[in-house]
Amino acid sequence: QSVLTQPPSMSAAPGQKVIISCSGSSSNIGKNYVSWYQQVPGTAPKLLIYDNNKRPSGIPDRFSGSKSGTSATLGITGLQTGDEADYYCGTWDNSLSAGVFGGGTKLTVL
Amino acid sequence: EVQLVESGGGLVQPGGSLRLSCAASGFTFSSSWMSWVRQAPGKGLEWVANIKQDGSQKYYVDSVKGRFTISRDNAKNSLYLQMNSLTAEDTAVYYCARLGDRQVYGYWGQGTLVTVSS
Numbered sequence: 001q002s003v004l005t006q007p008p009s010m011s012a013a014p015g016q017k018v019i020i021s022c023s024g025s026s027s028n029i030g031k032n033y034v035s036w037y038q039q040v041p042g043t044a045p046k047l048l049i050y051d052n053n054k055r056p057s058g059i060p061d062r063f064s065g066s067k068s069g070t071s072a073t074l075g076i077t078g079l080q081t082g083d084e085a086d087y088y089c090g091t092w093d094n095s096l097s098a099g100v101f102g103g104g105t106k107l108t109v110l
Numbered sequence: 111e112v113q114l115v116e117s118g119g120g121l122v123q124p125g126g127s128l129r130l131s132c133a134a135s136g137f138t139f140s141s142s143w144m145s146w147v148r149q150a151p152g153k154g155l156e157w158v159a160n161i162k163q164d165g166s167q168k169y170y171v172d173s174v175k176g177r178f179t180i181s182r183d184n185a186k187n188s189l190y191l192q193m194n195s196l197t198a199e200d201t202a203v204y205y206c207a208r209l210g211d212r213q214v215y216g217y218w219g220q221g222t223l224v225t226v227s228s
Contacts, residue, residue: 032213035212044218044219045155045215047215050214086154088154096172099145099171101157
């Protein structure tokens with residue numbers, strides 16, 4: 001059972017938009033910044049969003065992040081087949097003194 | 111270019127030990143917090159440990175406390191994870207990651223597989 005809660009799977013058609021949610025608590029998302037990672041099966045995770053809504057260089061603006069209270073979201077617009085991957089949210093939990101991740105969301109672009 | 115290369119994984123019997131290494135290049139290793147993150151087969155990401163630049167602060171997930179030790183050698187640009195009393199639940203791909211401010215895993219290695227089985 002992950003500390004952060006994500007939907008296990010989502011699907012959408014090419015060109016459409018999807019929003020992946022990440023729910024936490026006052027000790028993690030409520031007090032800390034959230035980052036998002038993309039993992040294509042068989043490869044290492046890659047940073048997509050940091051500090052709730054910032055994109056590293058090279059990440060297209062089709063990817064966006066937001067945070068409100070104890071929840072965060074990752075938005076992906078103009079879906080492409082190459083966006084099929086697992087997506088994870090992550091942050092620090094002050095009560096646990098530990099890094100925490102969501103359980104991951106498998107995105108299918110069909 | 112930032113590079114993180116893990117090594118040391120393999121097959122080990124329950125109760126055994128293993129030491130993972132991570133060779134870093136392309137950034138100032140001694141100025142960076144570092145992390146280990148693992149992923150069991152078919153499962154999600156699990157944070158394992160963090161270590162501060164000078165090794166003076168270390169944090170661990172509860173399930174490995176007392177069994178795993180994170181360490182570093184800044185002269186060798188290397189990160190380590192000593193794993194003792196291994197169980198089947200420790201079977202996973204172990205990733206080394208450069209940790210940025212606010213628990214951001216900015217760069218990841220390719221991972222090394224640890225299999226605990228008799």
